[in-house]
Amino acid sequence: MAVVRVDGVDVAYTREGRGPVVVLVHGAGIDGRMWQPQVEALADEFTVVAWDEPGSGRSGALPAGFGLADFARALATVIEDVGLGPAQVAGLSWGGTVVLELYRRRPDLVRSLLMVDTYAGWKGSLPPEEVAARVEGARRMLAAPREEFDPTLPGLFSAGPPERFAVLLETMSRDVRPETMAAQLSLMAEADQTDLLPRITVPTLLLWGERDTRSPLEVAHAFREAIPHTELVVIPSVGHVSNLEAPEAFTAAVRAFCRAHA
Template identity: 85%
Template sequence: MAVVRVGGADVVYTRLGRGPVVVLVHGAGADGRMWEPQVEALADEFTVVAWDEPGSGRSGALPAGFRLEDFAWALAAVIEDVGLGPAQVAGLSWGGTVALELYRWRPDLVRSLMLVDTYAGWKGSLAPEEVAARVEGARRMLAVPREEFDPTLPGLYAAGPPERFAALLEAMGRDVRPESMAIQLSLMAEADESDLLPRITVPTLLLWGELDARSPLDVAYAFRDAIAHAELVTLPEVGHMSNLEAPEAFTAAVRAFCRVHA
């Protein structure tokens, strides 16, 4: 475990393995533990870094007024602290939007991108009525008393949470801070990264669950059409949390891509 202080927050990350650096960026309502299968599997060949973003997991509280740009600068600070040069950066869902924002501000730190079941922000990828419905759903979810708060968003899994990760998911869920999740979802609702997609010049893998209900394949196709030379890999019978629903197939796709672009 390592800690870097940036933007008024202590940011914690784990680092395992040796070799080219791969940075894993978690989604909203989660922390770096969601990447447990990939960290363990890829560390035989890569230096694998999984952060707890500000306001999540073991990291410090979100400073007041924290913006999407600030998450990107915090991620940049982690990559610089690792000290192995530009990274291959993978982000799932909200984490993919953060990875895009990192590329906007610090493309020099990004060797390649792996955008997983993600969005160019909700505003940048979804219809306005869908964004409005999600904002209202988030408002209801966050309005309950803290002891009743459940951070599980609808439509995360194709066939329910995977049993073998039940304990991991429960532990992460207990540690979610409602105030952090409120900021994540608010920023996601307002984000529109679609202008950035045609300007991406690094190798890009689009890795999607075939049955993703939260970021449907139409979003992946829009990414593929906008990003020159992007490669799309779909995982059959898998939903939004593809790295946990099909960890072996997911990790194999990441490994193959990272080997080529290390």
């Protein structure tokens, strides 16, 4: 584990392997451990970096007023700290929104993009009534007493959590900080990054679960229409957290894309 300090916050990340650098950015209500199968599998060919964003996992507490631009700046600092030049950067769900903001502000640090079951912000990718329903659901979840707080969002998996990662998911769930999740979901609800998509000039992979109900395939098709130099890979029969529901197929797609653009 390595630690870099950004805006007074200690930001932790793991680094495994050697070769071209691939940076993995986790979703909301979770941390860098979600990438465990990809870190282990890809380290034979790549330098694989998985961060715990500020307020998550082993990183320090999220400062008050920390915005999307601050998350992007923290991610940029991690990539600079790794010191291997522009990275191939993958973001799942909320992590993809952070990665897009990184590209907006520091395109010099991005060799290619891997957008996984994600959004150009909820506001940019979902109907207004769906955004309103999610905001209300998040409000109810966050209003629960701490001992009853459950950060599990609906629709993450097509057929329930995969058994082989049950312990990992339970451990990460226990470590979620409500104040961090509140900030993540609030920022995602307000974000609209659709203006950025046509201006992306690096190779881009869209990697989606066929049965994703949180970010349906319609969102992937909208990304593909808007972003030049993009390709879409759909993983059959899996949902939103496709990297854990079908890790072998997911990792094979990531490996092929990253190898082609290293």
